[in-house]
Amino acid sequence: MAETTNGDAFVAFERVQKSYDGETLVVKDLNLAMPKGEFLTMLGPSGSGKTTCLMMLAGFETATHGEIKLAGKPINNIPPHKRGIGMVFQNYALFPHMTVAENLAFPLEVRGMGKSAREEKIKNALDMVQMGSFGGRRPAQLSGGQQQRIALARALVFEPELVLMDEPLGALDKQLRETLQFEITNLAHELGITVVYVTHDQTEALTMSDRVAVFDDGRIQQLAAPDVLYEAPENSFVAQFIGENNTFEGTVKEIRGETCIVELDGGEVIDAKPVNVGGVGERTKVSIRPERVEYNKDRLQEGAHTLKAEVLEFIYMGDIFRTRLRVAGRDDFVIKTRNAPDQVRLEPGSQIEIGWLPEDCRALDA
């Protein structure tokens, strides 16, 4: 949100609300501004309102309240077919009664483009997704990955400036998904198109996007670049949802500038960075990434608080070691260490002390 002001945003949601039944808000007060050429992903659990937002942008649903702007103009009253937005659906939505080439010709035909110009564009679009020789096939004769490539080509063939994709890779196997993720990002950047991409897969979101909007409960919980999102989650939902995190609940005891002291429910005291806490005496959820936990006392700061831990399980995972500990009454505390020659392998049953840098442990909303 910081990079663009709403004035020159290419796509903008302003105070958008959506209710299907007049009782519950599926989208609550959505504000979003995207610059041209950005690849933005909407990430969130199922039912969080991602598709609804996409459909409002495409024009298939109307916003109950608020305004959606495209290139500075409100589009609330423009019908979908005049918005010129390309769309890729999860189930591909290729027209089964048309060949691949006819599918691609469709958007060009309805725009009144001549036959030769059409053929040229179709050929280019098919080559772009490496499906040049499949023009004569019917969708039913293609595999899922091939169909999605065609769907992509169809959404791009009429050169839209904005393309929406709703979980386009959801139905594909992992390997294919990774290849296509890579190809889609490359294409988007090559063509300079603006993309709004919906997924519930965080890896996909983090690897593909310029920025990720984390959705929950009809709101954007955080909108930031992938690294910011991972390293500096602004609330406990984002911290939980992105990557792996250890959390404790407790009460803020003291705030001193960039650090604070939190007393856990079991009486232990730890250091944390106050990110999203009200003030002294408030409840908080602290979260710490498994790879930021330190059990080598020498590396900890002078005077840092530590916690006693018992090693429960040691898992060798090749590139990393994953160790499960019992800490402060919880036995799901995980630490990850890199597999290096000097790395200690913790024996189950041994007692250790763990700690961390205050800035790695974020005190968030309860």
Place this chain on the structure above:
Amino acid sequence: MTDASADRVTGPTPDTAIRDAERQDGPMLAADGTPLKSALGKALRRQKLRALMLIAPLLLFIMVTFIAPIADMLFRSVENDIVSQTLPRTVVALDDWEYDSGEVPSEEVFEAFARDLAIAAERKDHTRLGSRLNYETTGISSLFRQSGRGVDEIGEPQMDALEELNEDSIEPFAWAAFMGTEDWAAEVEAWDADQQGLAPVFRPNNEAVAAFPETVQLYSAYAETARIAEDSAWDEDPFPIVFHVFAQELAEADPARLADIPGPAGLDLVAAREAIAALDIPSTRDAFLEIDEDWADPEVWGTIKAFSSPYTAGYYLAAMDLAKTPAGVEPVDEDQRIYRTLFLRTMVLSLTITGSCILLGYPIAWLLANLPLRTANVLMILVLLPFWTSLLVRTSAWKVLLQQQGVINDILVWAGLVGDGSRLVLINNATGTIIAMTHILLPFMILPLYSVMKTIDPSYLRAAKSLGATNWTAFWRVYFPNSVPGIGAGSILVFILAIGYYITPEIVGGTKGVFISNRIAYHISSSLNWGLAAALGTMLLALVLLLYWLYDRMVGIDNVKLGG
């Protein structure tokens, strides 16, 4: 189940066995030493047999209720053995006669006909034959009925002459002894005492056969007729025609030989011959012309000859407003042509009904497929509601609604749309049939359409619109083509049902709105011309198959879906 799983454990599975057999040179042997191929064949045969037994009840049911009636209908539409069965001698005699000669047939033909008709008249077959031939040439029915009565006279004078010579010579028992073997005569007499079951079958004696072969033939027919009627040759008087033939044979016989043959009841055959020669018997032809002078009409004989073969295309010709006249195939009189018009009307109205079902059903099916489930369910009940009401009630309701003094006309007049004097004629014509049948057949269009539309993913429409298509283009280029299989299935269903519909056109169709099926029903239940009904039915069947084939060629039958 148990033996199948046992197979799987102990022996090779069928396909590995085949693969093994292909790999090796010699025949593979099963565990018990028999060649694997035959063991396999046996196992598969058993499977097939079991499968066949499972569907056997259905197969039997279909054979009895579907295949057999259709086969019977096909057979009846060409079958025509009534002429050759009832008039066997006439048919043979007519071989030498040509209709084109324009002449009345020869005495021989009349002679043969007299014998056939006399027997048929006793068996009451002649009226049936008369009705059959009446389909082809009107007037034959009454001609046959009348002549059936008159033919009794032929032979009467000869009979009287014999009676005069010897009173007993025309009595049944005398003739039984004269014509039959002694054993048979005895058996008949014994049977006559208690009359249990049917009388014994007639067995002619050799002397009679040698001397009077034709008389024996006719007597035999008489004896059989009596026997079938649960009577016997012992108490029924022989038919006059027997005496007619007997008299002819007497006249032709060598008098010297006659003296040696004992006649019935000891009748002196030489004297009988003389007595009969003294009678002034008219020719059989004259006798028939006396009964009815229509027998001089070559038309009548031509009809008999034209329909004398056991199979005929006559019913089919009639179904196409053609007639097989003695002179060849000709169109029937203008005022009697109805079938072509009816077939054409059946087709046109059925197509119109199918068309209006598509027009009315498509939007409803679309609503059903796209509304929220709860609303759609209510709508579905409304669609199915007519199915729960009797067809007769629904059709009669239309009668009430559509009458000139009916509800619809009343409303139109009340609204000032039509004048009171010019109320619309909505019933007892084609309009009535179209309206009522569209209503009745509509669910058969909606249901397949609905089930196909239900499978069309809503994202197709969204995709089309996102690609720049207007609502109409998206519908026409994307949604509609995907719903065509439903239209196809619904149309076939509605059209085939409509083409054979009968109750509704009968009630609301008047004369201008009835279908070919109404005519078929008429021939089955009123005119009893089952052959024509069968021919019409067969043509209807052929028409449906033809249209089905055309549809397959144009649209493709795999393009018909009744659901996902």
